Amino acid sequence: MNFGDIFKNFRKQQPTRDEAPSHWVKCPQCNSLMYYKEVENLAQVCPKCKFHMRIGAQKRIDLLADKGTFTEYDADLIPVDPLGFVDKKSYKKRVAESEKKTGKRSSVVSGECTIGGVPIQLVVFDFTFMGGSLGSVEGEKIVRAVHRAIEKRQGVIIVSASGGARMQESTFSLLQMSKTSAALKRLAKEGLPYISVLTDPTMGGVSASFAMLGDVIIAEPGALIGFAGQRVIKQTIGAELPEGFQRSEFLMKHGFLDLIVQRSEMKKTLADLLLYFSAGINKAQEEHFVPRRRKEDFQTPEPEPVVTPEPEPENDQGADAT
Numbered sequence: 440m441n442f443g444d445i446f447k448n449f450r451k452q453q454p455t456r457d458e459a460p461s462h463w464v465k466c467p468q469c470n471s472l473m474y475y476k477e478v479e480n481l482a483q484v485c486p487k488c489k490f491h492m493r494i495g496a497q498k499r500i501d502l503l504a505d506k507g508t509f510t511e512y513d514a515d516l517i518p519v520d521p522l523g524f525v526d527k528k529s530y531k532k533r534v535a536e537s538e539k540k541t542g543k544r545s546s547v548v549s550g551e552c553t554i555g556g557v558p559i560q561l562v563v564f565d566f567t568f569m570g571g572s573l574g575s576v577e578g579e580k581i582v583r584a585v586h587r588a589i590e591k592r593q594g595v596i597i598v599s600a601s602g603g604a605r606m607q608e609s610t611f612s613l614l615q616m617s618k619t620s621a622a623l624k625r626l627a628k629e630g631l632p633y634i635s636v637l638t639d640p641t642m643g644g645v646s647a648s649f650a651m652l653g654d655v656i657i658a659e660p661g662a663l664i665g666f667a668g669q670r671v672i673k674q675t676i677g678a679e680l681p682e683g684f685q686r687s688e689f690l691m692k693h694g695f696l697d698l699i700v701q702r703s704e705m706k707k708t709l710a711d712l713l714l715y716f717s718a719g720i721n722k723a724q725e726e727h728f729v730p731r732r733r734k735e736d737f738q739t740p741e742p743e744p745v746v747t748p749e750p751e752p753e754n755d756q757g758a759d760a761t
């Protein structure tokens with residue numbers, strides 16, 4: 440092989456302009472151009488203005504779950520098309536396209552893992568699959584995760600990133616709102632915690648059901664959270680809406696959220712909350728804990744021994760003084 444052939448082969452192995460990955464990322468908020476590795480190392484958060492870009496379900500799981508502990512469940516559940524729904528494309532085609540794009544069969548990934556050593560049922564939405572919409576499969580996955588949590592005496596975390604109920608399933612998708620809410624009510628009755636994490640965006644039927652039912656509701660900074668879009672509300676009520684309306688910070692100020700937490704701090708926050716809740720879940724579960732602080736610090740003190748009072752000497756009179 441002469442030098443010319445080697446050079447030709449080398450040229451062939453190079454990706455074309457279309458195939459080559461883009462090495463630069465533009466921040467949608469401050470328009471800064473950044474090297475993609477820098478942004479990736481910060482879990483898709485702009486180093487300059489802290490804008491939280493959207494991330495997929497797998498990346499989210501990698502960020503939250505303790506390394507190597509996540510086991511996915513119900514990955515084989517696939518949406519059916521009970522209405523034979525067709526808009527610009529058929530529902531079947533949309534599902535197939537999303538499946539090809541994401542490698543997933545629904546907009547929800549659910550499973551079990553530990554966070555900070557505490558076992559938990561984790562449900563994560565992926566916005567890239569049909570806008571993270573809530574259909575029958577997604578609802579069923581959430582309910583099954585809740586049932587597993589009840590069975591195993593664990594808590595549930597749902598990380599939402601969704602445009603709302605999936606219109607292609609019409610009433611079937613709306614029913615998931617009540618179905619998931621009912622399951623979470625059962626979880627609450629069992630005294631088990633549910634933490635809802637809202638990320639950009641959490642809208643429609645998702646925000647109108649399980650996303651707002653958390654014992655603790657946490658949002659990422661700047662996330663769009665609401666029911667109807669701003670344009671629809673403006674048309675309906677015919678009034679100007681305040682600046683930053685439907686963003687995390689506005690909702691926090693008006694009492695809808697408990698915390699706004701940076702992505703880099705999310706795992707630590709969840710681990711602390713889980714540790715706090717876990718102390719009350721089930722004593723038998725304590726042996727599974729690997730607390731980040733000394734275990735002795737969290738042990739409840741031995742109860743005071745109950746002293747039974749000496750019986751009163753019998754009243755000789757056999758009647759009271761009155």
Ligand SMILES: [Zn+2]
Nearest residue numbers: 466469485488
């Ligand atoms: Zn930025």
